[in-house]
Amino acid sequence: MPRSGDVVPDATVERLPLYHQALVELARTGETTVSSVKLAELAGVNAAKVRKDLSFLGSYGTRGVGYDVDFLTIQVSRTLGLTGDSSVVIVGFGNLGQALAKYGGFADRGFPVVAIVDADPTKVGTAVKETDGVVVQHVDELAKIVRSQGVAVGVIATPAESAQSAADALVGAGVQSILSFAPVVLDIPETIPWRKVDLATELQILSFYQARSGSLQHPA
Amino acid sequence: MPRSGDVVPDATVERLPLYHQALVELARTGETTVSSVKLAELAGVNAAKVRKDLSFLGSYGTRGVGYDVDFLTIQVSRTLGLTGDSSVVIVGFGNLGQALAKYGGFADRGFPVVAIVDADPTKVGTAVKETDGVVVQHVDELAKIVRSQGVAVGVIATPAESAQSAADALVGAGVQSILSFAPVVLDIPETIPWRKVDLATELQILSFYQARSGSLQHPA
DNA sequence: CGGTGTGAATTCATTCACAGCG
DNA sequence: CGCTGTGAATGAATTCACACCG
Structure with missing residues (x-):
């Protein structure tokens, strides 16, 4: 049974996907083991x-050797909760x-x-071939869609004005988390x-750091 | 003369755009002054x-009153280096x-x-109406484009494999900063x-925090 | 030896709380 | 009186450095 009792700091959580990616890449190139230096x-x-x-x-490491790529990948995935796919609904079919x-x-x-939904009736019915032919539906169908398809996360891609109502709709529909691209809180x-x-x-x-460059600062 | 000698912490820099947005919104609704509580x-x-x-x-605030919206907007803009437009080139014309x-x-x-560039000759020539009819050019033209148009920032939207060469090309072309959407360092x-x-x-x-919810944690 | 795991030290960020000014 | 500006206090994240183990 894994140690999941202790807390994982927020700063660490934000980096886990980076490690996850790197590990996937290592596995792809056939590496079976990796040191902290290489992973870094x-x-x-x-x-x-x-x-x-x-x-x-x-x-999960072995002293003198490093980490087992496959095993560590599993641990990172599990910590992030990446067990199986989580389906997504996009709200807003503008640009x-x-x-x-x-x-x-x-x-x-x-x-x-x-699934994709929009409030504009003229957009409803459009099919998006890149996402397996998903057809745009009306935002009123949201709750039904979320329930029937077991949608886990809602992505808000509406204009700023409609973002809050999109959020309300998603919450009401029962999604488990929300990613917003609207520039509002x-x-x-x-x-x-x-x-x-x-x-x-x-x-x-970036603009800030650009203004700084030539001096001594560099960003992330 | 503004106090630009002292350093602005990174964490603060990352929040300045938030304040900038809020200030623009306040100006739009006609507010002339704002308190730290409201801005927060x-x-x-x-x-x-x-x-x-x-x-x-x-x-820049006035005790007992707050901050002047317009004046503060200018100070934030100036700190971020948002003086005038900075033109952008997008590298990669895939999805x-x-x-x-x-x-x-x-x-x-x-x-x-x-400007938009891509390595694929079949994509060259496509016009994008949303960006004022910019036409996709070949990536070999990058240096010329950057110089002639005074491009400040390069946006990498290539697949992971081509991201480093896109970066090299941008650096060689003389852009001042780079925003990458490729999942590689x-x-x-x-x-x-x-x-x-x-x-x-x-x-x-999000997946991580979702796995946590029901408990006591919440993200940002 | 080589590389992990981790306390201790340090740096950085957040929050508190209040003096001081308009 | 209200709200800013800021030292001081707290808390979090990063880095150091090394004991320890395979």
Whole structure:
């Protein structure tokens, strides 16, 4: 039985997907074992951090050798709760929503897009071939869709004005977590974890470090 | 002359765009002044953090009153280096690249997409109406494009395998910063700030907190 | 030896709490 | 009186450095 009693710090959680990716890549190239130094390099962090992070999951390394790639992959996956696929519904079929729907990266990593909804009746009925032919449905169908398809996460890709109502609809429909691309803070019950990603914000942050460069600073 | 001598902590820099957004929204609704409590609410952080963050930019508030919306907006913009537009080139016109090209959010916040390149000759020549009719060019033209159009930031939207060569090309072409959507760590000179955004990673992190919910944890 | 695992030391970020000013 | 600005206190994350083990 795995040690899941102790807490995993937030900063560690945010890095686990990096390790997960690196491990998948290592497995692909046939490596069976990996040191903290190598893993650190692949993940773009330093080795001490890797060892500390992994130690929160348990003592899964072998001294003098390193970590078993396959075994560690399983431990990281399990810690992240990546057991089986979690289906996704995209709310909003504007530019960004279409973009995300066509982007295959979600499905590739275990988050298949099984439904898309929009409030605009003229968009309803459109089929998206990239996501296995999913057809856009009306947002009023959301609760039914979530229940019948067992949707786990809702992705908000609406304009800022509609983001809160999209969130309310998703919460009402019973999704388990929410990823929002709208540049607003959402009011969501504490029981439902959610995150906000704002693409333009990333550029603004870069802008700061760019203004700094030539000096001594560098970002992440 | 503004106090730009003292350092602004990284954690603060990452929040400045949030305040910037909130301020723009306040200006739009006609507010002329704002307290740290109100700003905190709009940005989704707590008031103490807002005051501490803003204090790194200078003493721009008025005790007993709050901050002047317009004036503070300027200070935040200036700190972030958001003076005028910074043009963007997107490298990679696959699903994600097309997605980003059609997404209007970059231009709306001062980062117009002025060029798109791809290595695939069959994609060259495609026009994207959403970005003012920009036509996809071959990646070999990158250096020329960056120089002639004064491109400031490169966005990598290639598959993982091509991300490093895209980065090399961008660095060689002379861009000032790089935003990558490829799930790999890039080797980029320290003089050029860059960030990585991985959409699927966000879902994996959510997955963790989702597994936790019902208990006592909540994310951001 | 080589590399993990981890306490201890350090650095960084957040929060508190209140003096001081408009 | 209200709200900023900020030292001081707390807490979290990172880094160091080395004992320990395979």
